[in-house]
Amino acid sequence: MRNNQRRTTAPSRSGSPPATAAAAASGGLTYQVPTEFVELPSRGRFYLEGHPLHNQETVEIKFMTAKEEDILSSVALIKKGLAVDRLLENILVEDIDPGSLLVGDRSAIMIAARTSGYGRVYETEITCPTCSAKNSFLYDLTNAKIADRCFDEQFIADNDIEINPESGLFIVELPTTKVAVGLRLLDGYSEKEFTRANSDNEESKITTLLSAFIESVDGICDRQEVEAFIDSMPTKDSKYIRNIYTTLIPNIELKDDFTCSQCFQQREMEVPLSANFFWPG
DSSP states (O other): OTTTTTTTBBOHHHHHOOOEEEEEETEEEEEOOOOEEEETTTTTTTOOOOSSSTTOSSEEEEEHHHHHHHHHHHHHHHTOOOOOHHHHHHHSSSOGGGSSBBHHHHOOOOOOOOOOOSEEEEEEEOOOOOOEEEEEEEGGGOOOOEEOOGOOOHHHHHTTEETTTTTTTTEEEEEETTTEEEOOOOOOHHHHHHHHHHHGGGGGGGHHHHHEEEETTTTOHHHHHHHHHHHHHHEEEEEEHHHHHHSOOEEEEEEEEEEEEEOEEEEEEEEOSSSGGSSSO
């Protein structure tokens, strides 16, 4: 594991005391939901000025309650793909649009909420990619790490990467064409757009992926020109940019070794983060 990886949650600094019943002035009972602070993989560096998380390294969230369980069990919200967004909207203490959260930060918040709500152990069923056998698998959510090589100065220097603080873009020079492309981090909105476009374009998965995060080409942001360059990009450049983007983006790594109970094949598996992730199994 890399030295620059960090735990997904900050040291416990509860923003409010444990949920207890207290006598209200009217003689009734009030309950205060406890909160916690979650470390953001982005450290707030890639939110533009004016966003509530601009340069904020942590975000405060409330513990899940029965109300959030209602959201996660809503068939209508799940079908519309809105369950996770509604959950995030409810547990964020600040008024933050959940769709504007960068993908890695969304994952960190979801893991923290799941851990405080149901505990560190996540049991799920996974299908062996080798023999298709169904297996029960246990993940320890406290093993989640923050992968943030974008803050590793040596890595940035070795790969000749520039970070534009005003636009939040990573400027990367491609090895074959020597063109400088600007890469953006995906947020909740752009991730949904990519997923929808990817499902509609089965025959153009690679170009759809590249279009999702390439924002500019040699400083030009016109989408027609950017798309034209992507379509004609040499394979070597395409592979390079996909590999470095995966390594570069601040994100969560939640992986564990898996051994199939049927074929005994071993491999590393990653936890899927969806609405089902919140049910304890």
